[in-house]
Amino acid sequence: MDLVALKVIIEHRSEKLLLSSGIPSTVEQLHETVKETFGLIEDFTLHYLDEDFGDTKEQHELDRHQLIAESKKKDSTAIKDLMCRTFAHRRHDVISLQMSIEDIKDRWPVLFDVSQVSAEFQRITTLNLEPKFMSMLDFYSPKLLSMFQGKKGAVGERHRAKMSILLQSGIPIQRKREVIIRCLIDHLGEDASALIKDFEDAADAPVSVQEELAEEVMK
Incomplete structure (x- = not known):
């Protein structure tokens, strides 16, 4: 039987798996082979299967x-x-x-x-969306803030009103990100209220907040 080479993606790296006896006859056998070869403890899934x-x-x-x-x-x-x-x-x-x-x-x-x-x-x-998004948002923040600051007309006025809080000292990074995201939504002509949901005293009812967020879907 011909040698078969498979590409196995593990976290942020890829490894080559050589099967000298060819493709196993069942998914379970392939699953066990991958698990034993790379010493995987936690369960995992196979994304690509063929008609075999x-x-x-x-x-x-x-x-x-x-x-x-x-x-x-x-x-x-x-x-x-x-x-x-x-x-x-x-x-x-x-x-x-x-x-x-x-x-x-x-x-x-x-x-x-x-x-x-x-x-x-x-x-x-193979990347986590939220950390990746936040890291790129932080990277482009200076350029975005400069763009918002230079915007003319009513939109520019709204941008500068939102950004005024950033003039204060000790603003946490989460608040800065929120301001930039709200300005970006407005800059693109979208309705922030349709994309961002505000909760009052969310710390007093964390369970209900999580339940409500779990029901949100992309439109």
């Missing part, structure tokens, strides 16, 4: 329908695994078929859940 593992179009659709059904349940534990298993199918819809946003929302509603936006970003790039 029963990865057919029919199975893709069954998994997709199961994912939709699971999304209607409260606190479903199967969504994470199903999203990983259907990644290649979803990628085909987006890249190969170039489906519209409305069609993708109809076929993959879970993808527009707040938590799954971050999870999908990590599946594609």
Whole structure:
């Protein structure tokens, strides 16, 4: 049997796995081989499968329908695994078929859940979305603030009103980021109230805040 080489992505690095006996006959055998070879303790998922593992179009659709059904349940534990298993199918819809946003929302509603936006970003790039976004926001903050400061008209006035708080000393980085994000939303002509939700005394009711945020989806 021919030697088979697989690319295995582990955190932020990629490794080559050589299988001298070819592809194992089952997913479970491949799973165990990868786990033993790289000394993995925690569980993991396989993103790309071929027809040797029963990865057919029919199975893709069954998994997709199961994912939709699971999304209607409260606190479903199967969504994470199903999203990983259907990644290649979803990628085909987006890249190969170039489906519209409305069609993708109809076929993959879970993808527009707040938590799954971050999870999908990590599946594609192997990076965590929020830390990556914040680091780039901090990197471009000087240029963004300069752009907002130079904006003319009513929008510029709103920018400068928001940025006035940054003149104070000891402003925490979280507050600075909030100001820049609000200015950027306004700069792009979007409604900040539709994208940012403010909570009063959130510390007094952290559970209800988390529950409300969990119900948010991308529009």
